[in-house]
Amino acid sequence: MSRIAARFAALKAEGRGALIPFLEAYDPDPATSMAILRGFPRAGADLIEIGVPFTDPMADGPTIQRAGQRGLKAGATLSATLAMVRDFRREDDATPVILMGYFNPILSYGVERFCTDAAASGVDGLIVVDVPPEEADEIEPHARANGLDLIRLVAPTTDEARLPRVLAATSGFVYYVAITGITGTRSATSEALAAAIPRIRRHTDLPIAIGFGVRSPEQAAEAARIADGAVVASALIDTLAENLDAQGRAKPDAVRKVLDQVRALAEAIRATPKAA
Amino acid sequence: MNKPLPNSMRQGPDARGRFGPFGGRFVAETLMPLILEVEKAYEEAKNDAAFMAEWRRLLTHYVGRPSPLWYAGRMTDHLRAAAGAGQGAKVYFKREELNHTGAHKINAVLGQILLAKKMGKTRVIAETGAGQHGVATATACALFDLPCTVFMGATDVARQQPNVFRMKLLGAEVHPVTSGAATLKDAMNEALRHWVANVEDTYYCIGTVAGPHPYPQMVRDFQCVIGDETKQQMLATEGRLPDALVCAVGGGSSAMGLFHPFLDDEGVAMYGVEAAGRGVDTEEHAASITRGRPGVLHGNRTYLLQDDHGQILEAHSISAGLDYPGIGPEHSWLHETGRVNYVTATDDEALEAFQLCSRLEGIIPALESAHGLAYVMKLAPTMKQDDIVVLNLSGRGDKDIFTVAHHLGVKL
Structure with a gap:
């Protein structure tokens, strides 16, 4: 069983949803982002999403755009991101790690070589934002051959006719984009989520995580209760960004503040049993 | 249907929007249904004699062709x-x-604005570099009474002041984009982001033969x-x-x-x-x-x-x-x-x-x-x-x- 499947199965047995915090590789420097990554599991992360910086992140709002720019300035590359995962795996072999990014850096690295190296580094799944099911053959065969899950985005705009096709191309879990919009902007209402998730469940047995606009412990708990997990990204990056000095360097307690926030999110999720 | 010409170089793109290995539809899922909707609407429009006649009329009497x-x-x-x-x-x-x-930009803009109307979209966005496409889009939106927002890199806003003022005179909102080098690439990023957040009512009028399928084909056909x-x-x-x-x-x-x-x-x-x-x-x-x-x-x-x-x-x-x-x-x-x-x-x-x-x-x-x-x-x-x-x-x-x-x- 893959790490992703094992983790969701364990959480189901526990009767709660997953917390999936996000960090951008090398934001604002390699040591700080590595410290955050290492600290995530003990702070309560059930799965981890690592953003791979790209110059032109089409689906991201200003918060993640700036995080990506800081990461790039600090020298982030796809291979550097894989090296972070290898380092992480030396001490944690259970927490699933998902890379989220855009296609061009992968194309440039070589799709086949990337999938091989990512799997060997301990990556479990990929979210490639700008490769929809229509273009899936670009990456799917190599991902599958290396046991990498291809986690797909389902959006409020994904209609009934399209949903089965998107889900058929998905493995690991489904990432429900809660809003029609970019990351870190607005949030969906509980009512909207409560209507959207059963619509997806009718078509799949895969776990569903909700992302985009999940910021507070309350929102995370609600999302993890309605679906099977909550992705929190921009809210954590905002905290990190608030704890940089004028030169953009991390202040001494920046890592602690981000991890404290993860802890608060995790506590809220753990205190909220899933709807049967 | 016409039989394809043997060895013709004018047959592209294929059903996936590819010209050989190039082209395609590399967009986030949120946009994908809309891209498919634009493609369907365009396929209908180009075979719709009344639609094409209206475009031709505009080219003759409004553009001066x-x-x-x-x-x-x-x-x-x-x-x-x-x-x-x-x-x-x-x-x-x-x-x-x-x-x-x-400039030539107006040729494809008029086609696209007619399409936006046909699709029932009530507002239009565009990206612009020199401002020519922005001016053309603002012009067509004035003519068709559609609200228009033009995304333009802040660097370009500074070096193309006359066109910025033109767009404003035409009733468009010019949105300066400060990310990256604040030029055309960044304007296009921002227009795509805005579109993702406003898919229900908004048509994105792309100025060139790039972007996801069907835009490269559609803009080419009009040009x-x-x-x-x-x-x-x-x-x-x-x-x-x-x-x-x-x-x-x-x-x-x-x-x-x-x-x-x-x-x-x-x-x-x-x-x-x-x-x-x-x-x-x-x-x-x-x-x-x-x-x-x-x-x-x-x-x-x-x-x-x-x-x-x-x-x-x-x-x-x-x-x-x-x-x-x-x-x-x-x-x-x-x-x-x-x-x-x-x-x-x-x-x-x-x-x-x-x-x-x-x-x-x-x-x-x-x-x-x-x-x-x-x-x-x-x-x-x-x-x-x-x-x-x-x-x-x-x-x-x-x-x-x-x-x-x-x-x-x-x-x-």
């Missing part, structure tokens, strides 16, 4: 004077700069009016097809519009002129085909300026309209098949052509078009006197006079 094909006699004589005996092709200008709004007219006018004037076509390429909509109708005419050579900025051996240029390699950006696979890690590089050109690190996917395919030659002209060469054209022909060309002319000035003297070369004079240079004055050290 057909645009003239002008024999640039003084330019021809000037180039012959320095050419060898019997050398120096006849130079014609396809005068897209005489269109309403001053083909340039090449179709050129063909007819050339046959009427000279009784034969030209020997060479030349056009500047940024995203490449004006070039695709001129070239496409001639792709199957073997005797017609074609030259797409990329902006070489301060030189293709410097880091400051916008020559995606000459110095880039294939990658994926803004919804399509095409030649891009990028570093070794697949990060997109900032382009540079004196011309805001060419300041883009990519090129339409069909151009990438025409490059790899060898059908079109992609060459370059520097900022300085464009400035020289800009001034020469003004003095010799009494036509102030856009800096974009001046790149094309700079290459004509190299090409025509190598051709025979009875050869014919057509330059797509895609836009007028009024918007550029401040930039040119600045570069020439003139205070206005």
Whole structure:
């Protein structure tokens, strides 16, 4: 069983949803982002999403755009991101790690070589934002051959006719984009989520995580209760960004503040049993 | 259905929106259903006689088409004077700069705004570099009473002030984009982000033959009016097809519009002129085909300026309209098949052509078009006197006079 499947199965047995915090590789420097990554599991992360910086992140709002720019300035590359995962795996072999990014850096690295190296580094799944099911053959065969899950985005705009096709191309879990919009902007209402998730469940047995606009412990708990997990990204990056000095360097307690926030999110999720 | 011509180069794209390996639909899931909706609506529209008749009516009575094909006699004589005996092709200008709004952009904008109406969209967004596409979109939106927001890099807002003011006069909102180098690429990122957040009521009017399928095909189809007219006018004037076509390429909509109708005419050579900025051996240029390699950006696979890690590089050109690190996917395919030659002209060469054209022909060309002319000035003297070369004079240079004055050290 893959790490992703094992983790969701364990959480189901526990009767709660997953917390999936996000960090951008090398934001604002390699040591700080590595410290955050290492600290995530003990702070309560059930799965981890690592953003791979790209110059032109089409689906991201200003918060993640700036995080990506800081990461790039600090020298982030796809291979550097894989090296972070290898380092992480030396001490944690259970927490699933998902890379989220855009296609061009992968194309440039070589799709086949990337999938091989990512799997060997301990990556479990990929979210490639700008490769929809229509273009899936670009990456799917190599991902599958290396046991990498291809986690797909389902959006409020994904209609009934399209949903089965998107889900058929998905493995690991489904990432429900809660809003029609970019990351870190607005949030969906509980009512909207409560209507959207059963619509997806009718078509799949895969776990569903909700992302985009999940910021507070309350929102995370609600999302993890309605679906099977909550992705929190921009809210954590905002905290990190608030704890940089004028030169953009991390202040001494920046890592602690981000991890404290993860802890608060995790506590809220753990205190909220899933709807049967 | 018409049987496809054997060996035709005009059949693309395929059902996946690919021209060979280029093109496609590399967008986030949130946009994908909308992209499919645009494709379906366009497929219906182009076979809808009433829709096409309305577009043609607008082109005739609002834009002022057909645009003239002008024999640039003084330019021809000037180039012959320095050419060898019997050398120096006849130079014609396809005068897209005489269109309403001053460039070719309006051709595809009117088609797209009619489509937006047909799709029931109630607001329009666009990206712009030089501002020509923004002005054209703002114009069509004024005519059709649609709210319009134009995304424009803050750098371009500063260097294209006349067009910014024009758009505002036309009732459009101009949204300066400060991310990245704050030029065309960043404006397109921001327009796509805005579209993702407003899919229900918004139509994105893309200005060039790039972006996700069906945009490269749709914008090309509307711009083909340039090449179709050129063909007819050339046959009427000279009784034969030209020997060479030349056009500047940024995203490449004006070039695709001129070239496409001639792709199957073997005797017609074609030259797409990329902006070489301060030189293709410097880091400051916008020559995606000459110095880039294939990658994926803004919804399509095409030649891009990028570093070794697949990060997109900032382009540079004196011309805001060419300041883009990519090129339409069909151009990438025409490059790899060898059908079109992609060459370059520097900022300085464009400035020289800009001034020469003004003095010799009494036509102030856009800096974009001046790149094309700079290459004509190299090409025509190598051709025979009875050869014919057509330059797509895609836009007028009024918007550029401040930039040119600045570069020439003139205070206005």
